[in-house]
Amino acid sequence: MESANKKKMTLVALILMIFTSVFGFANIPRSFYLMGYSAIPWYILSAITFFIPYAFMMAEYGAAFKSEKGGIYSWMDKSVGPKYAFIGTFMWYASYVIWMVNISSSIWIPLSNAIFGSDKTATWSLLGLSSTQTLGLLGVCWILVVTITASKGLEKITKVTSVGGTAVALLNIVLLIGAVAVLVLNGGHLAQPVAASAAFTQSPNPSYQSTISTLSFLVFALFAYGGIEAVGGLVDETENAEVTFPKGVTIAAIIIAIGYSLGIFLCGIFTNWQEVLSVKGVHMGNVAYVVMQNLGYQLGKGFGLSQAGALTMGAWMARYMGFSMFLALTGAFFTLCYAPLKQLIEGTPKELWPGKMAEVKDGMPKNAMWIQCIFVIVFILLVSFGGDAASKFFAILIEMTNVAMTLPYMFLSAAFIAFKKKESIKKPFEVFKNHTWALVATVVVTFTIGFANFFTIIEPAVHRKNERHNMDACRSSNL
Template sequence: MASNETETKNKKLTLIALILMIFTSVFGFANMPRSFYLMGYGAIPWYIISGLTFFIPYAFMMAEYGAAFKNEKGGIYSWMEKSVGPKYAFIGTFMWFASYIVWMVNICSTIWIPFSNAIWGKDVTSTWGIFGLNSTQTIGILGMIWIIFVTFTASRGLEKITKVTSVGGIAVVLLNVLLLVGALIVLVSNGGHLAQPVVSAASFVKSPNPAYSSSIGMLSFIVFAIFAYGGIEVVGGLVDQTENAEVTFPKGVTIAALIITVGYSIGIFMCGIFTNWNTVLSSKGVHMANCAYVVMQNLGFELGKSFGMSQASSLVLGAWVARFMGLSMFLALTGAFFTLCYSPLKQIIEGTPKELWPGKMAEIKNGMPINAMWVQCIVVVLFVALVSFGGDAAAKFFSRLVLMTNVAMTLPYMFLSGAFISFKKKKEIVKPFVVYKSKFSTWLWTILVTFTVGFANFFTIIEPAVDGNLTDTIWMIGGPLFFAIVAVAMYRRYEKKYIGKDEKTAV
């Protein structure tokens, strides 16, 4: 029995297992139809560029951090604190944590779209209304109820509900298979003709979406491509679990990155096989939050036609494909929501000095930061109320939430990549795994990765203002800026109260 346990403990990740872990952590199904909605085939080059200038080099940075600090409890806070300093680390980590708050604001409102698809086979959220409220306000109320319910359930230690994640995960894998096989069946049935024609090389550059047809619009799309590669931070903790890490790890990351980049590119192209942008995606009811369901419903409809079914039967098949996708995404998002309502919060509280947190926020009860979870819940409720009762139409409401999430969740990447040069300079930090062996390669890739993320966010933020929509720009700046101010205020309070003037740590 003891020898079996030792054997299990000593089991290391093989190349294939490592590639699969990276793939499942990063690859997101909805990114493909959403990217097709925004840019058409024009999304493909941006995924390749972002993969080369951000995804692969950033993954190697995370691997170096993870190997050097594998015994540290505080995760990315420890990485930045030991590389740069506690103030920089706290602001960067707080921004990372805040990005999950913005994610929750987004999901507790948009989760009703997969729910609607699962029940009715289409998005009917724009018709919802209670107590004389419009659909946007109704969804906002439902979102507030959802975050309160999740916080109440998770704070009682009932996190076992996250098992729905695995069920949702399996269903999302089947969705990828359905997209690939279904698109090929439609292609053969249509005699090799694409629903979204490739007129020339310009089809892979210019977007059919008027909102993304300008140069600034196209450049702002990079943040979506970077966001699609999110989740690579998990790689940091896998180095010491990998067999023959010096050789296997860089090979695994490179292969996984290539598979993910090519996978996204093929998936976007597959959407064009059965979806004509102007016919299917240009109508007023289609927006960033529901376009994936519209695309998959259309796949079901086109499959029905390929099988010789009647128009009515094809529409029914389309509705069932949308239901399957709705159920899959609802289960996956529910599981992720339950985990993320306490996991990032627990990590930041356990990793940072307890004195940083006012009152009893740092208290952990039954393995959960209960007090902090309820404060987080109130913040999410306030943000949902602000966005949903702002008076905009549903399409603008969902677009604003998605844009806020993309900017908020990619900004912390700049803190981590920005700290990498300091990390490499510090000789006292033992680095058992090294990819960037020269000073030149360290500087080159740090600048390139940080610039890519900064460049993408800059164009995403200014794009609405250039088009005369200053409100969206303010919202995208407002979310991250609010949390940055909160982080600075918290650290200043901690400095004044607990650190002597002479001992103040420089950033």
């Protein structure tokens, strides 16, 4: 009776739910840093070839397996088989381990911005170590503290840190109002000029000039649309799902694609790529804070403040962003250090887990969490003591995260055609009414993800080969 009385989601509520699950503010300044205005067409292409069809696939899976406890493992097991399901689910879980490696070392950037109003992590040093190694050690301390705290079942901390999520959401409004104000105050002049249509096809970033590096950006656009797996479970909670759900997903995808595209364009209103982002010390880990600090600075200048006043305004903008991002990431970290692991253990057969590894106490897989903690520490130390400079360090971490978190999508999308062919699976909700459309969607989505990851993986190798070739050419010309 309770479920019958439960109020179902309207179209507007569904769109808002998808938007909050998928839209990530930090993707906007990062995309502008990598590609400038030319990031915009890639976001539109990704929405068409990945986001919309993939969301419909997740909706069909979610409706068919809504009573299954094992999440995506059950989806792939029932569609293809247990081996395929385990590989896909393990890769999905491994992506969160890579995410934890990334955040353990990069969470200090928002904290630095919250305290100092700018990213000072490049100057941090413990025991005479370099800044990259220092951040690695701080990351080790962070994962230890989180594992100790979370293994005691202290889930309430995520409720406190959800305040950060709201503050990050408000950043979108700050960016919109702030950029429009700068545009008006500067008499309609754009900081990053749009000289011709080439501005939307060519990146100002020297590292993103080749075809391979430009194509590798596609994985960033795909990653920005991540999080739609959660949408799969919303079908049965939606009012008149057959009509409302496809409409909601399509509208949400259009809003998110426009939101990202508009956000990237807004960055160009107040940020000149050469003057602000090509400066030494700006990298993938801190570019979002640099851009927001610059927004505060440009607003201060527009309002006629002195140089010192404008810099102070910029520092406070960076503090706001740093504080809200730190809280949001802390909340996400506490949840993700146990939730994916718990789903992996509970969703897969018990025989796969040796000894007491699969044991769940106080709602937490404590033994498995400590094994996970050791893995994360080893990864952090390998990456941070690998000898690369800070900018390369964060680029490696972020690219590792992007690839790791998008590869499992391939397993889910590739299994979709098998799912559609199995008549024994009851499908109460279908967007792809015939096998032809299901096959087209499977091929397009799987190819898009594979294509993007292929170029992301080979791009650094090609880049290094070109660097070596240029060095050899320099050496031979000096002889």
